[in-house]
Amino acid sequence: MPCNVCNEMYHTMLLEGKIKQIPIAEKFENCPDCEARTRFKTFRLIYDQQVAPRANNKGNLRALVISGTAWEQSIISQNFSSFISSALYGNYGEGTVKSDMRNLKEFANEHFDYVHACNVLDYIPELNEVLSSVYRVLKPGGMFLFHIAEFRLTNTDARPIIKGTKREPYYPEGISLPNVLFGKHGVVECMRKNHYDAKMYEVNDIFSGEICTWFLGIK
Known part of the structure; x- marks a missing residue:
C-alpha cells in the first residue's frame, strides 16, 4: 500500500477527509513503496492545509528551507517561486548556504515569506535565539513551519533541556550536537513571546497510527 507522499490520489483523499483510517494489519511506519517516514507524511498534510492556502496567488514568494531534503524542496517550490537551501552541516543540494539558525546572519531583514525546518530544532537548545532570528528574516505575514520529533517532546511547558549528544558522519571532525527535550506548550509560549x-x-x-507535532508561527 502506498502513502500520501508517493500517491497523489491518497493525498487528495486525505485532504478531502475521504480516508480517515486504514486497517491495523495494513499500517506501516515507513512507506513500503517510497520509504517515507511519518514526519514526511504529516508534513505533506499540514503544508497543504496551512501553508499553501496562505501562499497561493501572492506573486513572487521566497522561502528558506533549512536542512530540507530534495523532496521537501520540490513540494515547497510549487508555491514559492524562489527558495534558498540552508544548513549548518551537510549538503542539501547545489548552492546550499551554510548558516546557523541562531542568527541567520547571511540573510537580510524581512526577506522571506516562508521558513521551513523539519527535524532541525531537535538539536538546538537556544530556542529563543532561533525564533528571534527567523522572525527577523520573515516578511510581515510570513510563516515559520517546523517539526520536532515526538520522542523529544513532552506535554508540558518545560524549557529546552539537553539530553545527551548526537554525532553524524557528515559533521566536521570533533563536532557533536546536543539532543534536546522540549515541552510542547513551552515551545508555543516561546513563540508568542517572540511575537508570532x-x-x-x-x-x-x-498509515502508521503515529502523531507528529508541527508548529506554525505567523509574523
Whole structure:
C-alpha cells in the first residue's frame, strides 16, 4: 500500500477527509513503496492545509528551507517561486548556504515569506535565539513551519533541556550536537513571546497510527 507522499490520489483523499483510517494489519511506519517516514507524511498534510492556502496567488514568494531534503524542496517550490537551501552541516543540494539558525546572519531583514525546518530544532537548545532570528528574516505575514520529533517532546511547558549528544558522519571532525527535550506548550509560549501568532498541530499519520507535532508561527 502506498502513502500520501508517493500517491497523489491518497493525498487528495486525505485532504478531502475521504480516508480517515486504514486497517491495523495494513499500517506501516515507513512507506513500503517510497520509504517515507511519518514526519514526511504529516508534513505533506499540514503544508497543504496551512501553508499553501496562505501562499497561493501572492506573486513572487521566497522561502528558506533549512536542512530540507530534495523532496521537501520540490513540494515547497510549487508555491514559492524562489527558495534558498540552508544548513549548518551537510549538503542539501547545489548552492546550499551554510548558516546557523541562531542568527541567520547571511540573510537580510524581512526577506522571506516562508521558513521551513523539519527535524532541525531537535538539536538546538537556544530556542529563543532561533525564533528571534527567523522572525527577523520573515516578511510581515510570513510563516515559520517546523517539526520536532515526538520522542523529544513532552506535554508540558518545560524549557529546552539537553539530553545527551548526537554525532553524524557528515559533521566536521570533533563536532557533536546536543539532543534536546522540549515541552510542547513551552515551545508555543516561546513563540508568542517572540511575537508570532503561534499554533501547534498534532497531525495523525493514518498509515502508521503515529502523531507528529508541527508548529506554525505567523509574523
